[in-house]
Amino acid sequence: MCIDKFSVMAAALWLTLPAMAQVPASAPYSPSWQARHHLQWLSDHAGLQLTTSHWPLPTAAVEQALTRLPRQQPDAIAQQVAWAREEVLRELRDRQEGWRLRAQARSRVEALHGFDDNYTPGSSVQLESEEWRWGQAADGVTAAVRVGGRAELSPNSLQTRFSGHGTEGHVQLRPDGSAAVVGVEGWNVQAFSQRHWWGPGWQSSLVNGHNNPSWTGVGLQRGSVAASDSAWLSWMGPWNLDVFVAKAQDPQVVSQQPSGFLFSGMRLTMKPQPWLELGFSRGLQTGGAGRPSGASNFVKAFFGQELNKNATDSFVDSSGQIAGYDLRLSCPKAWGEWLGSCAAYTQWMGEDAAGKLPLPYKFMSLWGVESSFGQGRYRVFAEWANTNVYSLPWDSKSPFPGYVNGVYTQGYTQGARWVGSSQGSGSKVMTLGWMDAENLRVFKIHAGRIQTSMGAYDPRVTAPHGGMWAFNAAQTLAFKSLSLTPELAYTHWSRSAVQGSAVRKNLRASVMVDVSF
Numbered sequence: 464m465c466i467d468k469f470s471v472m473a474a475a476l477w478l479t480l481p482a483m484a485q486v487p488a489s490a491p492y493s494p495s496w497q498a499r500h501h502l503q504w505l506s507d508h509a510g511l512q513l514t515t516s517h518w519p520l521p522t523a524a525v526e527q528a529l530t531r532l533p534r535q536q537p538d539a540i541a542q543q544v545a546w547a548r549e550e551v552l553r554e555l556r557d558r559q560e561g562w563r564l565r566a567q568a569r570s571r572v573e574a575l576h577g578f579d580d581n582y583t584p585g586s587s588v589q590l591e592s593e594e595w596r597w598g599q600a601a602d603g604v605t606a607a608v609r610v611g612g613r614a615e616l617s618p619n620s621l622q623t624r625f626s627g628h629g630t631e632g633h634v635q636l637r638p639d640g641s642a643a644v645v646g647v648e649g650w651n652v653q654a655f656s657q658r659h660w661w662g663p664g665w666q667s668s669l670v671n672g673h674n675n676p677s678w679t680g681v682g683l684q685r686g687s688v689a690a691s692d693s694a695w696l697s698w699m700g701p702w703n704l705d706v707f708v709a710k711a712q713d714p715q716v717v718s719q720q721p722s723g724f725l726f727s728g729m730r731l732t733m734k735p736q737p738w739l740e741l742g743f744s745r746g747l748q749t750g751g752a753g754r755p756s757g758a759s760n761f762v763k764a765f766f767g768q769e770l771n772k773n774a775t776d777s778f779v780d781s782s783g784q785i786a787g788y789d790l791r792l793s794c795p796k797a798w799g800e801w802l803g804s805c806a807a808y809t810q811w812m813g814e815d816a817a818g819k820l821p822l823p824y825k826f827m828s829l830w831g832v833e834s835s836f837g838q839g840r841y842r843v844f845a846e847w848a849n850t851n852v853y854s855l856p857w858d859s860k861s862p863f864p865g866y867v868n869g870v871y872t873q874g875y876t877q878g879a880r881w882v883g884s885s886q887g888s889g890s891k892v893m894t895l896g897w898m899d900a901e902n903l904r905v906f907k908i909h910a911g912r913i914q915t916s917m918g919a920y921d922p923r924v925t926a927p928h929g930g931m932w933a934f935n936a937a938q939t940l941a942f943k944s945l946s947l948t949p950e951l952a953y954t955h956w957s958r959s960a961v962q963g964s965a966v967r968k969n970l971r972a973s974v975m976v977d978v979s980f
Contacts, residue, residue, distance in 0.1 A: 485600035486527055486686040488646030490559075490609040491519035491657050496579040496665075498554045500900045501547035504839045505529075507793055507804050509536055509544045512701045513688050516663040516742050516791060516808075517732040520703060521644075521651055522594065524688045526555060528701070531689075543839040550900075559594045561944075561979040569973030573620050573918040574935055574952035575892070575909055576674045576885040577666040581975070584918060585616030591640040604647055611640020611656065618676055619714055619879035621921040630714040630878070637712075639677045651686045655679070655707075661730050661744050662829070663791040663808035666894040666907070667848040667884035669827050670744045670785060670812050671728055674885035674918065675877040678726060680709025702733035711748075714879050716921045717872045721751030724871065726882075727765065738793040744812070746882065748871045749782035783870045786823045787812035805834040812883070814852050814865055825852035827865045829884075842898040848884050849891045851914075864889025864914055867922075874920045881920060889914030892931070903939035903946075908932075913956065927967055929958035948975040 494502060499518075502525075505511035513528040514520075529548055536544045557563070571585040581587065591611040598605035614636050617625060625633035642655040656679040662668040684705040691697055708727045715722060729745040749764040750756035764782035789810035796804075808831045813823025831846035851862035866875040866888040875882050886892045892911035899905070909932065916926035935952035952971040959967045 485603070485605075485649055486521070486523045486646070487596060487598060487600050488605040488607040488644040488651055488686065489521045489523035489526075489596065490594045490607050490642040490644060491653070491655055491684075492522040492525055492555070492558065493519040493658065493660065494525075494551070494579075495554060496898065496905065497900045497903060498551050499578065500835070500842050500898055501550050501839070503842075504804070504835050505532065505544065505547050505551075507806070507835070508540055508839070509533065509547075510737070512690065512734075514701055514703055514732040514734055514740055514742075516661070516740055516789065517703055517705065517730055518660040519657055520688060521684060521686050522555060522559060524686060524703070525551070528688060540839075547839055557944075557979045558591075561593055563591045563977070563979050565589045565975060565977045567973055567975040569950075570971050571616065571620065572952075572954075572969045572971035574954055574969070574971050575666070575894075575907075575917065575933060576672075577894070577896075577907070578660055578664075578668075578673060580673055582674050582676070582880060582885075582918075583615045583618050584620040585618075587613060587615035589613040589639055598646075604645065606646070607642070607644045609640065609642045611638060611642075613637045613639035613677075617714075618919065619716075619921070620919045621916065621924045621926060622714060622879065622919075630712050635878075637676060638679060646686050649686050651684045652681075653684065654681045659728065661728075662742065662789050662810045663740065664810060664829050664831055664846055664848070665833070665844050665896055666846045666909075667829055667886065667892075669810050669829055669848070669850070669883045670746050670787065671730075672883055672885070675880040675882050676712060678707065678709035678728070678877065679712075680707050680726075682707025698735055699733040700735045702731070704732075705730050711751075711876075712878050713873055713876060716879055716923065719753060720873050721754040721871055722873075724748045724751030724754065725761065726877070727761075738795075740791045742789040742810075743787075744789070745784065745786040746875070747782045747784040748875070751871070754870075780870050783868055783875075785812050785814050785865075785875070787826060789829075804836070805832065807832050811855070812865075814868070825865075826855050826858075827852055827883075828854045840899065840901045842896075842900070844894075844896045846894045846896070847892070848886060848894075850884055850886060851889050851891070866920075867915075872922065874922070876920050879919050879921060881918070885918055886911070886913060887915045887917055887920060890917075903941065903948075904937070906934070906936045908934045917954075925959075927954075927956040927959040927969075929956055931956050944979045946977045948977065949973070950975070 566588040594609045596607045638656040644653040659671040661671040731743045734740045791808040794805040810829040811826040815825045829848045833844035835842045853860045853862040896907040913928045933954040937950040939948040950973045954969045
């Protein structure tokens with residue numbers, strides 16, 4: 464659990480902001496991996512004023528950044544800039560102006576999930592409407608609505624008995640993709656059902672990633688990512704602040720489980736230099752069956768009070784929390800002559816506070832390097848994630864598994880799936896990834912050690928674990944408004960509940976149909 468002052472800093476930041484240029488309300492937007500690749504390339508090469516480690520962002524914020532992209536580009540990259548910009552704008556138009564149906568038939572097998580991956584270890588179907596907007600930026604108050612729904616097989620791959628509907632049912636329904644947004648003075652007040660990706664990684668986010676079902680809740684997010692006009696805040700460059708509260712959808716996996724807890728997420732992202740992006744994230748679990756709840760307890764949790772109970776303390780822990788930092792550092796452009804464009808990134812998420820200091824420590828950690836080449840067509844990355852606390856190279860204390868504690872015994876989960884990295888608690892995994900944005904092709908290989916379980920978590924079940932190697936590949940075939948994506952994933956573990964069982968070797972095949980109309 465972690466005490467931090469990110470909430471105080473964010474509240475102070477919001478209260479001290481001058482009136483900002485209005486951006487109309489818009490639905491949240493999370494790009495496909497191809498669109499994120501293009502946005503990252505435009506940010507690195509063409510001066511795009513947008514943070515790229517914080518999703519979703521308001522659709523209008525991304526549109527505004529693309530509109531302000533410098534038109535005069537060096538001849539050597541002008542064609543690539545136009546291509547990347549048009550690819551993102553096309554995806555934005557498809558999401559805003561048409562309905563979208565995604566159906567995936569998949570064998571019920573776990574695999575490692577990264578950015579833009581479908582987390583469900585089974586089949587699913589999802590429908591999203593077009594986006595409807597009302598009002599202009601000058602009107603003062605604007606609004607936007609999108610309606611969505613999703614039916615899927617239970618995301619808890621470790622569950623074998625199902626009953627009724629809801630979190631314990633075999634088939635589950637969610638309002639995924641829905642959003643109702645009101646824009647006021649440059650801020651979006653929103654109710655939504657949406658997945659999040661917070662961090663610079665391509666395979667893992669240690670705090671809020673794409674391995675779990677969408678969060679359904681309410682929140683406040685800055686409507687733009689542009690730099691502030693204020694002399695006090697202009698040093699931040701492009702920035703965004705996102706705060707939300709959602710109710711967890713967690714099946715019963717342990718006795719006396721504090722089910723139905725509230726999850727509160729907070730992220731502040733900024734880009735003070737064209738070559739530097741910084742992120743500050745926080746996730747907290749509070750309330751739930753058998754736990755202190757109500758407004759007063761939530762305020763205590765939000766401000767990091769009554770945590771890390773000792774035997775002599777009279778209080779009951781108000782919450783379970785993690786918080787930390789991430790950064791992405793781009794290589795000097797002069798290196799591009801022999802390296803292409805490149806960057807290094809890291810993310811540290813701590814599960815506790817250093818004594819009386821309001822700062823996290825006991826960090827889980829992620830380290831990565833990436834490069835794009837082939838005139839913006841390809842991206843490769845290497846990413847190492849260690850989900851043990853005390854995992855930094857200079858830590859002298861013995862590491863132990865993160866994401867689990869004695870307060871929330873179901874772990875840091877949503878729908879029984881890890882909210883952070885899909886490799887789960889106490890694991891170490893290296894991923895090598897290759898993307899071809901022109902041919903819509905991606906291939907990843909993984910190697911490392913799974914300590915607890917991959918994908919889903921149930922403390923009663925001994926899931927496949929131990930030494931692990933895996934690969935997954937996907938190829939999208941596009942036909943106008945329809946695309947077909949076959950996927951193949953193989954995972955091999957050294958240990959399982961029954962030694963020698965075929966469960967140690969999993970082959971997953973799937974095909975996704977995505978159509979806009």
